[in-house]
Amino acid sequence: MRWVNRQIRPGNRVLLGAAPVVILIIFYLFMAASRHAANPSDKILPLPGGMVEAMSGLLSEPDALSGQIVFWADTLASLQRLGLGLAISTISALLVGLVLGVLPPVRVTFGPLVTGIAVIPPIALLPILFIAFGLGETAKVALIVVGIAPFMIRDIAAHVASLPREQIIKAQTLGASSWQLMQRVALPQAMPRLIQAVRLSLGPAWVFLISAEAIASDVGLGYRIFLVRRYLSMDIILPYVAWIALLAIVMDVALVKLSHRLYPWAHGAGH
Amino acid sequence: MSVLLSLRDLWVEYGDKVVLERVNLDIEAGSFVSIIGPSGAGKSSLLRVVLGQERPTRGSILLDGVPLAPECGPDRGVVFQRYSVFPHLSALRNVMFGLECAEAPFTARLFGARRRAAAAEAEAMLAAVGLGDSLNLLPAQMSGGMQQRLAIAQALIKRPRILLLDEPFGALDPGIRADMHALITQLWRDYSLTILMVTHDLREAFALGTRVLTLDKRRIDPHAPHRFGATAVYDLRLKPRPVPTNDESITLDQVSNN
Numbered sequence: 001m002r003w004v005n006r007q008i009r010p011g012n013r014v015l016l017g018a019a020p021v022v023i024l025i026i027f028y029l030f031m032a033a034s035r036h037a038a039n040p041s042d043k044i045l046p047l048p049g050g051m052v053e054a055m056s057g058l059l060s061e062p063d064a065l066s067g068q069i070v071f072w073a074d075t076l077a078s079l080q081r082l083g084l085g086l087a088i089s090t091i092s093a094l095l096v097g098l099v100l101g102v103l104p105p106v107r108v109t110f111g112p113l114v115t116g117i118a119v120i121p122p123i124a125l126l127p128i129l130f131i132a133f134g135l136g137e138t139a140k141v142a143l144i145v146v147g148i149a150p151f152m153i154r155d156i157a158a159h160v161a162s163l164p165r166e167q168i169i170k171a172q173t174l175g176a177s178s179w180q181l182m183q184r185v186a187l188p189q190a191m192p193r194l195i196q197a198v199r200l201s202l203g204p205a206w207v208f209l210i211s212a213e214a215i216a217s218d219v220g221l222g223y224r225i226f227l228v229r230r231y232l233s234m235d236i237i238l239p240y241v242a243w244i245a246l247l248a249i250v251m252d253v254a255l256v257k258l259s260h261r262l263y264p265w266a267h268g269a270g271h
Numbered sequence: 272m273s274v275l276l277s278l279r280d281l282w283v284e285y286g287d288k289v290v291l292e293r294v295n296l297d298i299e300a301g302s303f304v305s306i307i308g309p310s311g312a313g314k315s316s317l318l319r320v321v322l323g324q325e326r327p328t329r330g331s332i333l334l335d336g337v338p339l340a341p342e343c344g345p346d347r348g349v350v351f352q353r354y355s356v357f358p359h360l361s362a363l364r365n366v367m368f369g370l371e372c373a374e375a376p377f378t379a380r381l382f383g384a385r386r387r388a389a390a391a392e393a394e395a396m397l398a399a400v401g402l403g404d405s406l407n408l409l410p411a412q413m414s415g416g417m418q419q420r421l422a423i424a425q426a427l428i429k430r431p432r433i434l435l436l437d438e439p440f441g442a443l444d445p446g447i448r449a450d451m452h453a454l455i456t457q458l459w460r461d462y463s464l465t466i467l468m469v470t471h472d473l474r475e476a477f478a479l480g481t482r483v484l485t486l487d488k489r490r491i492d493p494h495a496p497h498r499f500g501a502t503a504v505y506d507l508r509l510k511p512r513p514v515p516t517n518d519e520s521i522t523l524d525q526v527s528n529n
Contacts, residue, residue, distance in 0.1 A: 164353075164354035166351040166353065166354035166355050167354055167355065167357060169322065169324055169343055169349065169351075170349060170351070170355045170356075170422075170425070170426075171357075171368070171372075172342070172343035172344065173322070173343045173344065173345060173347055173348055173349050173426065173429070173431070174345060174368055174369035174372055174425065174426075174429055175344070175345040175369055175372040175373050175429060176368075176372045176379070177372070177376065179376075179377075179379075180372050180376070180379040183378075183379055184368065184371075184372075184379045184380075185357060188359045188360075189358070189359055263359070264409075265358055265359045265409045265411060266358075266359070268411065
């Protein structure tokens, strides 16, 4: 049988998907063990025991300065920035994208501006954001928004503009005004695409969050990683990276489930 | 019969390409006009101009003697070959859309008693096109024939003065097409519709229409074929067909058979 026709049974799917992960972990453990055999105080590839020990400090003992559990304080601060940035980007993408997509005069007027902003590398704007908003929370959230909102706006606008012409005409023959058309025809059909755009923007959003935290912050997952890098604390960096990956996966899965739950018509309902 | 729609010296040009030239037509109320012609003869352009989707380069279109606004409106209903139902709304909501737009300018949604009234009217219309049992299906759960029935119901709920059909049955298989012919003929009689239908199926044009228009170019310049447009070269008025005595029942085509 050709490989393009090979279908994998559900049980085997999990097994096959887990195999590379397990192999990577075993490979890591093997390398770490061999390094520790040569040098018991090796810091580059910590053993699981070392990671648990280092992390338990961050998870149980309150920070001497702030009195908070460091790990949870970092997580909360980062998620807050990320959530705020994503929320502002999503709402502006929906509003601006919808108007750009449905109304040709607005598209002609503001389309080039959005495209222009979208091609600027956001990190290049970071100094401007720090100068304009100071080193506090605002600048970090602003970096996420500047980084992902233009892409999302363009995606939603393009999606709405590419709705079949027939549908737009039909709505008008049914008496719909521009406002009704936007609200009843364009908006509902933009929603699943918006969720998709949020999913695709999660990666860049994390990049901008970690960058902003690395440069100027006093709490946050990215801040912690870059702080302990000075002491070669791989036993903290690796669990933090794994935790970030886990958070990202949970968000992605939640968005997929949400889209299926709210907009079954967009996911081939009935077929 | 009284003239409902008249086209006066209509020209449609795209750049220096002339698509339609000097089209003069009077469409009587209650007629079923089939428009046929070779590809590129401007059948769909004519329909788009009447619909208000495009503006004619020259000439005027009068509905009841009043010039039409160059914009689509609820006085002209349309059914396209595809994509003319809203994929995110159930059949019932698709048909209610037209009522909701008229009655609720700001929210485009109805509530309470007005909503129930609109739903009842939409249900009756869906029953009339043979979709009485499929109120809550999404278009993606319907076959091509059912989607076209839905598109027709959606258009008819607005009681348009004139119904425009752009190859409405072109994508359906022959058996279902026959059902749809019976349906559209019956609706045409029951609701005293005026229908303008573009088709490339000659049999369909003659079987359904009371009048068949053929669009084609009268002249062709071999060095600049695009400089002459098409116009109505044949205008055949067919003898009115006797109303069939047996009450043809409309069979509902099954889900996912096309």
